Amino acid sequence: MKKKAIVVFSGGQDSTTCLFWALKKFDEVELVTFNYGQRHSQEILVAERIAEDLKLTHRVLDVELLNQLTKTSLTREIDIEQEDGELPNTFVPGRNLLFLSLAGIIAQQKGFTELVTGVSQTDFSGYPDCREDFIKSMQMTLNLAMETSLTIHTPLMHIDKEQTWELADQLGVFEYVRDNTLTCYNGIIGKGCGECPSCKLRQNGLEKYEQRRGE
Amino acid sequence: MKKKAIVVFSGGQDSTTCLFWALKKFDEVELVTFNYGQRHSQEILVAERIAEDLKLTHRVLDVELLNQLTKTSLTREIDIEQEDGELPNTFVPGRNLLFLSLAGIIAQQKGFTELVTGVSQTDFSGYPDCREDFIKSMQMTLNLAMETSLTIHTPLMHIDKEQTWELADQLGVFEYVRDNTLTCYNGIIGKGCGECPSCKLRQNGLEKYEQRRGE
Numbered sequence: 001m002k003k004k005a006i007v008v009f010s011g012g013q014d015s016t017t018c019l020f021w022a023l024k025k026f027d028e029v030e031l032v033t034f035n036y037g038q039r040h041s042q043e044i045l046v047a048e049r050i051a052e053d054l055k056l057t058h059r060v061l062d063v064e065l066l067n068q069l070t071k072t073s074l075t076r077e078i079d080i081e082q083e084d085g086e087l088p089n090t091f092v093p094g095r096n097l098l099f100l101s102l103a104g105i106i107a108q109q110k111g112f113t114e115l116v117t118g119v120s121q122t123d124f125s126g127y128p129d130c131r132e133d134f135i136k137s138m139q140m141t142l143n144l145a146m147e148t149s150l151t152i153h154t155p156l157m158h159i160d161k162e163q164t165w166e167l168a169d170q171l172g173v174f175e176y177v178r179d180n181t182l183t184c185y186n187g188i189i190g191k192g193c194g195e196c197p198s199c200k201l202r203q204n205g206l207e208k209y210e211q212r213r214g215e
Numbered sequence: 216m217k218k219k220a221i222v223v224f225s226g227g228q229d230s231t232t233c234l235f236w237a238l239k240k241f242d243e244v245e246l247v248t249f250n251y252g253q254r255h256s257q258e259i260l261v262a263e264r265i266a267e268d269l270k271l272t273h274r275v276l277d278v279e280l281l282n283q284l285t286k287t288s289l290t291r292e293i294d295i296e297q298e299d300g301e302l303p304n305t306f307v308p309g310r311n312l313l314f315l316s317l318a319g320i321i322a323q324q325k326g327f328t329e330l331v332t333g334v335s336q337t338d339f340s341g342y343p344d345c346r347e348d349f350i351k352s353m354q355m356t357l358n359l360a361m362e363t364s365l366t367i368h369t370p371l372m373h374i375d376k377e378q379t380w381e382l383a384d385q386l387g388v389f390e391y392v393r394d395n396t397l398t399c400y401n402g403i404i405g406k407g408c409g410e411c412p413s414c415k416l417r418q419n420g421l422e423k424y425e426q427r428r429g430e
Contacts, residue, residue, distance in 0.1 A: 059289070062280065065317075070324070071325075074274070074324050092320060093323055093361045094316065094360045094361050097316050098313075098316050098320070101309065102284065102313070105313070109284065109285070109286045109289050109307075109308070110286075128359060128360060129360040131359070138356050138360070140352050141312065141352040141356040144344075144349040145343060145344040145349050
């Protein structure tokens with residue numbers, strides 16, 4: 001039986017590497033991107049460009065809903081707290097819970113059995129919904145909820161940024177990932193601004209890998 | 216420590232009975248209703264009226280998103296299938312998965328630890344995301360996702376409609392639930408139209424319970 005996969009796709013280094021991993025591993029691959037008013041609508045455009053480039057079916061799901069779930073909006077009846085000069089904190093815990101639920105529902109509706117996500121527990125973020133124990137539990141919950149046999153694949157779970165570059169290289173897409181993905185907080189594709197934390201993390205891994213490869 | 220609960224609330228018999236159960240059991244109760252373009256926007260109004268009546272904080276969350284997840288809309292790039300004279304099937308598997316994820320995120324954001332939902336595996340529906348094994352797994356997944364200690368309570372899990380009326384009676388709200396909730400597909404509060412499947416199920420349980428009580 002043909003294996004069909006939905007890749008949770010942001011157009012960044014991690015999910016693009018996962019996408020190529022999935023293309024090698026599965027017979028059919030489709031992409032889903034979640035639009036929740038990201039720092040950069042740029043991110044959605046990059047995801048769309050890559051999807052188009054690879055001629056893949058790509059779905060952008062509007063999850064503006066997430067903005068209804070921030071602490072600020074949940075307590076607005078009482079008081080709106082916002083530190084002077086700071087943006088309201090719009091990070092929502094459980095975001096991957098929500099994204100994987102939605103991706104799982106899409107897979108069920110389309111008869112796909114594989115889900116792929118670029119979460120990593122070696123990642124600096126430390127979000128609990130990036131860890132393997134969460135992913136295992138999520139897979140069980142999805143399958144109990146819908147009587148499906150979905151498998152959630154996390155090719156980056158136990159590797160760091162350097163090894164993610166190595167994986168892209170093994171998949172033959174090192175240059176493609178380096179030049180076409182967006183990780184930078186300032187919205188600059190490929191090399192990035194070089195200054196933001198996200199660029200530094202990416203650049204650091206890249207340099208380490210290039211050094212190792214050069215030896 | 217005070218126990219605070221979020222009740223997943225539709226304004227129907229089941230979730231209203233659960234609401235009164237929660238009011239007896241917990242120190243603080245808030246309500247969340249999911250608006251996904253229900254058969255009757257009437258349903259939202261009924262939920263709002265009950266919340267107001269009981270002076271409870273009530274949040275109506277817009278999950279129009281669900282309409283992006285139906286089979287019809289997911290395959291619209293390919294073809295739109297719709298039987299002659301039939302409405303497109305807008306039931307989405309995994310709906311409780313989504314609702315409990317969202318309710319869990321709200322609880323986490325507000326520091327609440329209890330979730331209450333009126334799902335029942337004795338219910339005629341047979342949806343897998345109404346069963347106890349799903350609920351247990353969902354609770355585990357929520358807590359792994361957000362490092363919380365949420366408990367999902369399902370007071371109706373193992374009881375039928377007749378026993379749900381009995382529970383309302385034991386809670387001293389039999390008449391309130393009977394006269395103020397909406398179950399009817401045709402949007403008629405309380406007694407309902409008496410003709411739709413939902414009214415018949417409710418009425419059947421009510422008659423059985425009234426008979427038993429009368430004996």
